[in-house]
Amino acid sequence: MNERMKREAIRYLGYGKNTADDRTLMLIDEAFADIGKTAGPKSICRIFDMEQDADGTIRIGNMKIESRSLSRNLKGCTKVVLFGATLGVGVDRIITRASLTDMSRAVVLQACAAAYLEEFCDQKQLELGEELEKENLYLRPRFSPGYGDFDISYQKPLMQMLDCAKNIGLTMTDSCMMTPTKSVTALIGASPMKVRCPVAGCEACGKTDCEYRR
Ligand code: SF4
Structure with missing residues (x-):
């Protein structure tokens, strides 16, 4: 665990910039240690050519995406990386087990697992x-289904194009819930324009007048 992961977990727990109490900090340390032992992180990525119509519609292979926020973010990109990642079923198991015996530990595990995955x-x-x-x-920032107006239903074609079930053991229920739950899918635009986006994304970037800001 590094300090950034710890800060993120504290933020996910709703402390904002305030300091968490000693008990929570101890639970966070324990949670990261448990996650470190049980996580089996895996990822997959594939690079595709992409095109954008005049109306902003994005075309990647047979997939057609309509999303104003994604379209702005991918402007000028010639390629796009489809990306999927998961922490594996072990992390789900320890969260479920904790939720049966100690809800505050389960909540902290959830936050720490999210930070670990990020x-x-x-x-x-x-x-x-x-x-x-x-x-x-x-690369532009990662952009997942569910951000802005990029509909969550796009998770399905992304997972199919990455063959997530076979490659990283990631599947999806009919209601778009991912299994294992601590998983993500995303698109990452790749542009020939030399714009170096911080990996933390637009929210952490000082370029407030950037035309690609999501
Ligand atoms: S605002 Fe920053 S992170 Fe976002 S697209 Fe522009 S340069 Fe990249």
Whole structure:
């Protein structure tokens, strides 16, 4: 666990910029230790060509996406990375077990697992960014179904195009719930324009006048 993950977990728990109490801080340390022992993080990514129609409709292979916020974020991109990641079933198991015996521990585990997953995804994205920069392509922030007006239902085609079930053991219920639950799918635009986006995304970026801001 690093300090950034800890700060994120504290934020997910609703403390904002306030300091968490000692008991919560202890639960957080324990939760990260338990997650570290049980998580089996896996990820998959595939790079596709993308096109954008004049009305902003995005075309990736046979998938057609209508989303104003995603369309702004992907403006100028020639390629897009489809990305999926999961912490595996072990983390779900310890959260379920905790929710039967100690609800406050379960809530802390949820927050820490979310922070752990974000950190894992950020690491993968940094590695990918370094690879693509060798081809003069620069990554935009990760954009998941459910952000802005990018409908959650796009999770299904993304998972199919990545063959998530086979590659990382990630499936989805009819109501778009992912199994294991601590998982994400996302698109990451790749543009020939040399814009270096922080991996933490637009919310953490100082370029307030950026035309690609999501
Ligand atoms: S606001 Fe920052 S992070 Fe967001 S697209 Fe622009 S440069 Fe990238």
